[in-house]
Amino acid sequence: MLVNGEQHDTIAIMDRGFQYGDGLFETIEVRANQPIFLEQHLKRLNADSKRLYLPQIDVDLLHSEIHQLCQNVGNAVLKIIITRGSGGRGYRQPDVIQPTRILSLYPFPDYPKSYYFDGIVARICKTRLGLNPDLAGIKHLNRLEQVMARAEWNDAAIQEGIMLDFNGRVIEGTMTNLFYVKNCQVFTASLNLCGIAGVLRGWILEQIPVMEHDFFIHDLSAADEIFVCNSVIGIWGIRELNGQIYSANKITQNLQLMLESEKQKQVTYAS
Amino acid sequence: MLVNGEQHDTIAIMDRGFQYGDGLFETIEVRANQPIFLEQHLKRLNADSKRLYLPQIDVDLLHSEIHQLCQNVGNAVLKIIITRGSGGRGYRQPDVIQPTRILSLYPFPDYPKSYYFDGIVARICKTRLGLNPDLAGIKHLNRLEQVMARAEWNDAAIQEGIMLDFNGRVIEGTMTNLFYVKNCQVFTASLNLCGIAGVLRGWILEQIPVMEHDFFIHDLSAADEIFVCNSVIGIWGIRELNGQIYSANKITQNLQLMLESEKQKQVTYAS
Numbered sequence: 197m198l199v200n201g202e203q204h205d206t207i208a209i210m211d212r213g214f215q216y217g218d219g220l221f222e223t224i225e226v227r228a229n230q231p232i233f234l235e236q237h238l239k240r241l242n243a244d245s246k247r248l249y250l251p252q253i254d255v256d257l258l259h260s261e262i263h264q265l266c267q268n269v270g271n272a273v274l275k276i277i278i279t280r281g282s283g284g285r286g287y288r289q290p291d292v293i294q295p296t297r298i299l300s301l302y303p304f305p306d307y308p309k310s311y312y313f314d315g316i317v318a319r320i321c322k323t324r325l326g327l328n329p330d331l332a333g334i335k336h337l338n339r340l341e342q343v344m345a346r347a348e349w350n351d352a353a354i355q356e357g358i359m360l361d362f363n364g365r366v367i368e369g370t371m372t373n374l375f376y377v378k379n380c381q382v383f384t385a386s387l388n389l390c391g392i393a394g395v396l397r398g399w400i401l402e403q404i405p406v407m408e409h410d411f412f413i414h415d416l417s418a419a420d421e422i423f424v425c426n427s428v429i430g431i432w433g434i435r436e437l438n439g440q441i442y443s444a445n446k447i448t449q450n451l452q453l454m455l456e457s458e459k460q461k462q463v464t465y466a467s
Numbered sequence: 468m469l470v471n472g473e474q475h476d477t478i479a480i481m482d483r484g485f486q487y488g489d490g491l492f493e494t495i496e497v498r499a500n501q502p503i504f505l506e507q508h509l510k511r512l513n514a515d516s517k518r519l520y521l522p523q524i525d526v527d528l529l530h531s532e533i534h535q536l537c538q539n540v541g542n543a544v545l546k547i548i549i550t551r552g553s554g555g556r557g558y559r560q561p562d563v564i565q566p567t568r569i570l571s572l573y574p575f576p577d578y579p580k581s582y583y584f585d586g587i588v589a590r591i592c593k594t595r596l597g598l599n600p601d602l603a604g605i606k607h608l609n610r611l612e613q614v615m616a617r618a619e620w621n622d623a624a625i626q627e628g629i630m631l632d633f634n635g636r637v638i639e640g641t642m643t644n645l646f647y648v649k650n651c652q653v654f655t656a657s658l659n660l661c662g663i664a665g666v667l668r669g670w671i672l673e674q675i676p677v678m679e680h681d682f683f684i685h686d687l688s689a690a691d692e693i694f695v696c697n698s699v700i701g702i703w704g705i706r707e708l709n710g711q712i713y714s715a716n717k718i719t720q721n722l723q724l725m726l727e728s729e730k731q732k733q734v735t736y737a738s
Contacts, residue, residue, distance in 0.1 A: 197480055206477035207485055209468055209569060214478060216610035217488030248611070249618050285576075287610065287617040287641055298480060326599030326661075327633045330615055338609035339487035339558065340519070344601060346558040347520050362598045370558055
């Protein structure tokens with residue numbers, strides 16, 4: 197792990213990331229030493245920094261540290277955390293913000309291949325997402341809602357939980373964004389009141405026509421296909437949700453192939 | 468600072484308190500070496516732990532560490548942080564939770580006496596509190612809303628910002644609970660959808676009749692008195708909000724005297 201460029205595995209207790217969750221993070225797939233969608237992740241980090249009144253990221257410095265960290269890692273997960281650093285008085289931020297920058301590598305998770313090829317089993321969570329337009333979309337460090345939702349089940353046969361917002365709209369999975377397909381049209385939640393605007397979600401929106409709108413559980417019941425995505429798992433179809441079986445997977449499979457091709461391109465281009 | 472009983476000023480980066488804000492905190496006034504309202508703080512910590520599926524606090528151990536830390540400190544602020552510790556996979560908590568316990572002391576803030584005797588100036592924040600009944604009332608480590616609200620102003624003449632929820636209800640200050648008085652009746656916000664159920668708020672509810680209800684900015688405009696409270700500042704009247712002057716302060720002053728008397732009693736009883 198690198199903390200502001202130095203090897204540490206601890207952080208100051210006074211750091212506002214710890215005291216208040218006052219910061220941001222990115223979770224990035226590293227494949228054959230190459231961070232996938234790195235530009236998109238850094239772009240989002242900068243956009244989210246702006247929304248939280250954090251200083252703009254030194255992208256060159258981050259690039260150099262990421263290169264240093266990933267050069268011999270093969271396949272892994274890279275996590276970047278940026279906090280508002282220490283200082284200030286209570287919630288009040290310091291006059292001069294000196295962010296803390298943490299890069300850490302984790303083994304790539306060993307998910308069974310069937311999740312990718314056959315789809316996963318999902319459930320609907322009781323824990324709801326709160327509504328807050330000021331923080332909606334941001335990948336910030338206040339993630340208790342996700343922790344509470346993920347604590348609802350302990351059944352290894354269920355891989356993801358779907359979260360609704362306070363008004364009953366379907367928003368996303370605990371660790372993924374969610375899409376559904378009905379009559380060859382693809383839909384996903386608009387994230388103006390809650391949710392995390394994932395990098396892979398953004399990439400999918402650029403590849404195919406997707407309608408961002410408000411939808412509910414009954415829309416999922418009537419869906420032809422449902423899939424979830426994030427930067428580590430890629431795209432997984434849902435084969436069972438609340439006991440209902442989804443057998444179509446044509447658009448999901450097409451997107452999986454497009455994504456695989458994009459990743460291969462990034463790995464090849466870099467090497 | 469004591470981390471699980473040992474002197475450290477850092478915490479593991481892998482701690483879920485840092486990764487997700489997965490934990491709780493208490494901020495306690497220490498007066499003449501005596502933590503004020505300690506039983507109430509520990510009671511809330513246990514109640515909040517239960518709501519977050521954290522193990523119950525070892526109260527005897529905490530008592531012993533607090534006593535050790537505060538025995539010669541005089542006047543100070545004691546902060547207790549409890550996190551879900553390290554482990555688990557992503558948002559999923561570990562099967563066996565080993566919480567991290569952090570006790571730290573800070574100098575008692577040097578607020579001008581006029582805040583107590585003459586009241587403070589407050590403003591209305593643009594940042595709204597999100598609605599989430601599952602987390603409402605809990606003093607957890609996800610405090611970005613408060614950070615964002617406190618970042619809205621940098622004018623030293625303004626001491627507190629009042630926060631509304633997503634539906635426009637007045638809830639609390641960025642660091643305080645809020646009460647108002649109209650025709651000798653005292654009101655405060657019900658905290659079933661958002662807000663922090665402060666220990667001092669709880670004490671006031673036990674001392675005098677208070678109606679918990681939904682109210683709005685126009686109710687504050689029509690109020691006779693407004694006051695805010697927390698465990699460090701005690702009770703401060705608001706003498707100016709959004710340019711409007713509040714000159715009555717009879718009930719506020721009475722509560723200040725009752726609180727001072729209660730604190731003196733706790734200090735005397737302990738020594």
